[in-house]
Amino acid sequence: MSSGVIRVAFLGPEGSFCHQAALQQFSKISNSHKIQYCPQTSIANCFSSIDSKNVNYSVIPFENSTNGLVAFTYDLLRNHFFKTSLNVKSSNNNRNSPNFEVIGEQYVSIHHNLLSTASSLGSITKIYSHPQVWSQCSNFFGSGKLSPTVVKVDSSSTSRAAQLVTEDIKNGITTTAAICSVTASEIYGLKPILTNIEDDNNNTTRFLVLADKDEKSYLNEIIKETEKNDLEKNPSKPYVTLVGITVHNENTGVLCDVLSYFKQYNINLSTINTRPSQLVKWQYIFFIEFWGNPRDEHVVKCLDSIKKISEDLKILGSFARDDMYYDNKVDVNDTML
Numbered sequence: 662m663s664s665g666v667i668r669v670a671f672l673g674p675e676g677s678f679c680h681q682a683a684l685q686q687f688s689k690i691s692n693s694h695k696i697q698y699c700p701q702t703s704i705a706n707c708f709s710s711i712d713s714k715n716v717n718y719s720v721i722p723f724e725n726s727t728n729g730l731v732a733f734t735y736d737l738l739r740n741h742f743f744k745t746s747l748n749v750k751s752s753n754n755n756r757n758s759p760n761f762e763v764i765g766e767q768y769v770s771i772h773h774n775l776l777s778t779a780s781s782l783g784s785i786t787k788i789y790s791h792p793q794v795w796s797q798c799s800n801f802f803g804s805g806k807l808s809p810t811v812v813k814v815d816s817s818s819t820s821r822a823a824q825l826v827t828e829d830i831k832n833g834i835t836t837t838a839a840i841c842s843v844t845a846s847e848i849y850g851l852k853p854i855l856t857n858i859e860d861d862n863n864n865t866t867r868f869l870v871l872a873d874k875d876e877k878s879y880l881n882e883i884i885k886e887t888e889k890n891d892l893e894k895n896p897s898k899p900y901v902t903l904v905g906i907t908v909h910n911e912n913t914g915v916l917c918d919v920l921s922y923f924k925q926y927n928i929n930l931s932t933i934n935t936r937p938s939q940l941v942k943w944q945y946i947f948f949i950e951f952w953g954n955p956r957d958e959h960v961v962k963c964l965d966s967i968k969k970i971s972e973d974l975k976i977l978g979s980f981a982r983d984d985m986y987y988d989n990k991v992d993v994n995d996t997m998l
């Protein structure tokens with residue numbers, strides 16, 4: 662890794678929403694530091710590039726306000742932080758202790774656009790987009806504007822979808838379309854034929870920022886410094902911590918006991934999601950985010966108590982809550998029309 666340059670992985674190519682999240686996070690320090698953005702072809706590569714120390718940071722999609730958790734990401738967090746039958750088989754012992762941790766979050770407003778050079782909506786034969794997008798645009802797909810035979814084709818990202826349409830055009834195919842951002846439409850030189858086709862105009866995706874945890878040098882200090890400045894400006898700015906917990910299935914009420922510790926220590930939860938543990942069939946990892954910092958005494962006590970009654974507990978990281986979290990107004994009058 663070349664020194665002095667901060668390398669940031671994101672789900673590429675350029676123009677993806679993940680790219681936007683990376684720009685939001687790192688533009689804060691782009692005046693004082695050279696940032697090199699490193700597009701990856703999959704979310705899995707965003708993880709492997711940071712775990713193998715090819716980059717200093719990686720930005721990954723985590724959840725969407727319309728369709729919830731990004732399962733690919735949760736499963737990759739599981740595969741890196743927990744022992745699973747997959748990594749036991751490959752005897753990859755490194756797997757429960759990755760070289761990175763979660764240090765930040767970014768919120769991106771997701772507005773979807775349909776790009777195509779087809780002569781009409783009805784003549785589109787194929788639409789490319791990231792699989793997370795289909796259910797964010799379900800009203801559009803149910804509107805009857807498209808041919809009933811149109812085929813949805815998964816692409817690795819929304820910007821890759823736009824790229825695929827440009828490749829089709831070069832090959833003389835003009836009946837394909839992509840659903841992607843306005844930025845992607847500008848980069849790939851294709852005009853949207855429909856804009857804002859998402860069901861909910863408040864559609865937002867939350868991204869996590871992963872950082873190389875061994876790199877105790879200036880890189881993490883920069884982020885800590887910007888956080889420190891934020892916290893100085895607003896000392897009550899809350900912290901959020903993400904943990905993963907597995908419990909012994911056969912113990913009745915054990916999850917209830919885990920949750921009651923959070924209550925006992927007055928710690929408020931912000932999300933809870935489960936994914937199969939991939940170690941024992943029908944066992945799950947509970948991914949929990951709570952308001953608090955693992956350095957706070959009451960958080961330490963709470964997690965210590967939980968550790969005693971759970972099979973495994975991993976702290977995936979903690980970060981200052983981003984201000985955009987609070988931008989969650991829903992216009993009820995709008996939804997009642």
Ligand SMILES: O=C(O)C(=O)C[C@]1(C(=O)O)C=C[C@@H](O)C=C1
Nearest residue numbers: 677678679722791793818819866
């Ligand atoms: O394809 C992109 O542009 C991405 O950044 C990925 C991703 C996701 O995985 O959720 C990000 C935001 C949208 O929700 C759709 C796709």
